[in-house]
Amino acid sequence: MSGSFRFSSSLSPVHSRGFPKLRFFNPRIVVPNPVPLLKPMKTAHSRVVLPGNVKVAASELPVTSGKPAAVAESGGLQVDLVTEADLKANGFRSTRRTKIVCTIGPRTCEFEEIEALAVGGMNVARVNMCHGTREWHRDVIRRVRQLNEEKGFAVAIMMDTEGSEIHMDDLNGAESAKAEDGEIWTFTVRAFDPSACPERTITVNYDGFAEDVKVGDELLVDGGMVRFVVTEKIGPDVICQCTDPGLLLPRANLTFWRNGSLVQERNAMLPTISSKDWLDIDFGIAEGVDFIAVSFVKSAEVIKTLKSYITARSPGSQIAVIAKIESIDSLKNLEEIIKASDGAMVARGDLGAQIPIEQVPSVQEKVVQLCRMLNKPVIVASQLLESMIEYPIPTRAEVADVSEAVGQQADALMLSSESAMGQYPEKALAVLRSVSLRIEKWRREEKRLDATDPSNVSSCTPPSISEEICNTASQMANKLKADAIFVYTKNGQTASLLSRNRPDCPIFAFTPSTSIRRSLNLQWGLIPFRLDFSDDVESKLNRTFSLLKARGMINPGDLIIVVSDVLQSIQAIKVP
Ligand SMILES: Nc1ncnc2c1ncn2[C@@H]1O[C@H](COP(=O)(O)OP(=O)(O)OP(=O)(O)O)[C@@H](O)[C@H]1O
Ligand SMILES: CC(=O)C(=O)O
Ligand SMILES: [K+]
Ligand SMILES: [Mg+2]
Structure with missing residues (x-):
């Protein structure tokens, strides 16, 4: 397209x-x-x-x-x-x-x-x-x-x-079709040649459709943007009257409701x-x-x-x-x-x-x-x-x-x-x-909800050293009003655990992997950088500082909390 x-x-x-x-x-x-x-x-x-x-x-x-x-x-x-x-x-x-x-x-x-x-x-x-x-x-x-x-x-x-929920066909390439109040439309499991498709007829992708619906059911297009009521069933064709008019869009989702509840018969058996x-x-x-x-x-x-x-x-x-x-x-x-x-x-x-x-x-x-x-x-x-x-x-x-x-x-x-x-x-x-x-x-200004409140974040996962380190590092960063948290992470897990605390400062996540860098980009507060680093904390930190300083992204005197997943350590350092 x-x-x-x-x-x-x-x-x-x-x-x-x-x-x-x-x-x-x-x-x-x-x-x-x-x-x-x-x-x-x-x-x-x-x-x-x-x-x-x-x-x-x-x-x-x-x-x-x-x-x-x-x-x-x-x-x-x-x-x-x-x-x-x-x-x-x-x-x-x-x-x-x-x-x-x-x-x-x-x-x-x-x-x-x-x-x-x-x-x-x-x-x-x-x-x-x-x-x-x-x-x-x-x-x-x-x-x-x-x-x-x-x-x-x-x-x-x-x-x-796409998933296999019930949806309409692609309207033979039309951008949309208008259903007016009171109009009679046919929803069918029959497929037609585009040139031979009768007027106001829509093919449905689910073969069990005509069997599953009952006269009196409500048919909702796209969650209710357009509504129909089923008036008659003739073999594979379900005849409906439009009750809420609107535009039908290609491949719009269909659900049907009976007595105010979603009907889930065999469509519940469709594979995800x-x-x-x-x-x-x-x-x-x-x-x-x-x-x-x-x-x-x-x-x-x-x-x-x-x-x-x-x-x-x-x-x-x-x-x-x-x-x-x-x-x-x-x-x-x-x-x-x-x-x-x-x-x-x-x-x-x-x-x-x-x-x-x-x-x-x-x-x-x-x-x-x-x-x-x-x-x-x-x-x-x-x-x-x-x-x-x-x-x-x-x-x-x-x-x-x-x-x-x-x-x-x-x-x-x-x-x-x-x-x-x-x-x-x-x-x-x-x-x-x-x-x-x-x-x-x-x-952040209002501190309307204490994001580091352990009751907010610590239940449900089995406690781990990494998790405790990340919780503590985040609390430290907030209390000391640190400018940033730096985390060196190979698989992204430590960066995630820091993000989960929603600390006040941003988290710079350094990872040697471009794909981990991309996947961390979905997570709250993480600024992912790609960087090759050794396991020696001292040398990787000095190198990061000088690279970031040279590019003007940090300044001498900035307070950084550093977390390393290899050493499982926390440091608080002022940028020299
Ligand atoms: N690749 C595409 N080609 C053509 N139209 C597209 C494409 N992606 C999205 N659209 C249009 O943008 C609309 C909104 O996209 P969206 O991804 O929310 O789809 P959707 O049909 O609502 O399904 P879903 O429930 O999966 O979000 C679609 O209904 C479609 O009209
Ligand atoms: C995003 C999506 O699939 C939905 O809102 O239905
Ligand atoms: K989808
Ligand atoms: Mg969806």
Whole structure:
């Protein structure tokens, strides 16, 4: 699919989701450019515009073999230009702790568009295997890799599986179809030739569909954006009347409800990982993605199966498995699922179609807390800035929702349609960034909740020396008002345990592995650097100090708490 694909505004999904097309009396106050617009670096001499309006001319940076040194690993230290310039200009406290995942779609798939997102603060790029071809995804993944190699970013790649829940067909290539109030539509398990498909007929991907539904059931498209009631069943055809009109989008999810409850008959028996998903997973392993997010996880078993499959297919691979919490069945097995996974996503879109929407906020809070206890990164996803698909500024309610997730100290926030096919992907990213920074700062100032309170973090994992060291180091950093914590970590575990404490200062995580560096980029408060280091604490510390000082990222007198996972030690050191 090409990058020129655009939804025309009259077909924007926002409209399908019940927003009036024209908002008379629009309550949006257009504030004077609340967030700086970012432009990616174009040439070695252009100015890189960074978060917080820091400007650094690429030509001012030391250049090695035609590339800026930040990219070319000066002295073996690798960090991206954006982080480097931000640290230089604004200091440690300025860094954003909450990470950002952006879904890459038709609106953001070109190299320059991906680069603009990276410059704007994207930490993880997500590709959704529900949409597009493998070739399309391969191109996106390779562009992200190229960006990392050429510009020193550590943008991780997350592949999200399609899963085998019930969904509609692709509308024979149409961007959408409008269902009007009272209209009769047919949902069928019959497949048609695109040219021979009768009007108002939609093919459903699940063969048991016509058998499972009953007359009187409610059929919800995309969690209730469009609703139908089943009036008649004729063999493979389910005849429905539209009760809540709206736009039907290709491959939209379908659920059916009886007497106010989700019906889960044989569809509950559909595999979490379909045969197509396994092929996509093989593709993801071959392309070396960093995370595989599994849609509609119902139990821990599927996560264990996938993890052992990855190990067998690609021994020594660092691919992490993220459980998407979006199925009603997952809620009964939350703790086991999260324990088996390397992280979780609160996938509020489909979750809100499987449980009453008023229950979504409490599930979000519970999953975020559980992940924190179990030391697993957690992503809050879907509809954070939904109106920005179409408008350049968010609603106040959306800002409040983002603030809530940041206040819960989730590791990451995710953009879906906003970045995949919305009109303002960079602005949406800028809003996530500025709201995160503001709420994080406010939280530190207010100390509204003591993040290092051991009761908050220490239960549920078996106590370990590393964990105690990290808890103590974080408390020390807070009490001494340290400027940063440095951690030298080979497999990332110690960095994770520090992040889990949500300390007041940023955590510089030095790792010799580029893939660990990328995977740490999903975790709260971690600034991952690639650095080869020896086991000798003294020498690696002196080397790090001189490399960072030479690049202006730390200053003499800065107080650093140093944690080493090899020696299991804590040191408090003033930068000489
Ligand atoms: N690779 C792609 N090609 C085309 N359209 C895409 C692509 N990725 C995303 N989109 C569009 O962006 C929208 C939002 O993306 P998102 O990843 O949230 O998908 P979704 O269909 O809501 O499924 P999920 O529940 O997995 O998030 C999609 O509905 C689709 O219209
Ligand atoms: C992200 C996702 O899959 C959802 O919200 O449904
Ligand atoms: K998906
Ligand atoms: Mg989903």
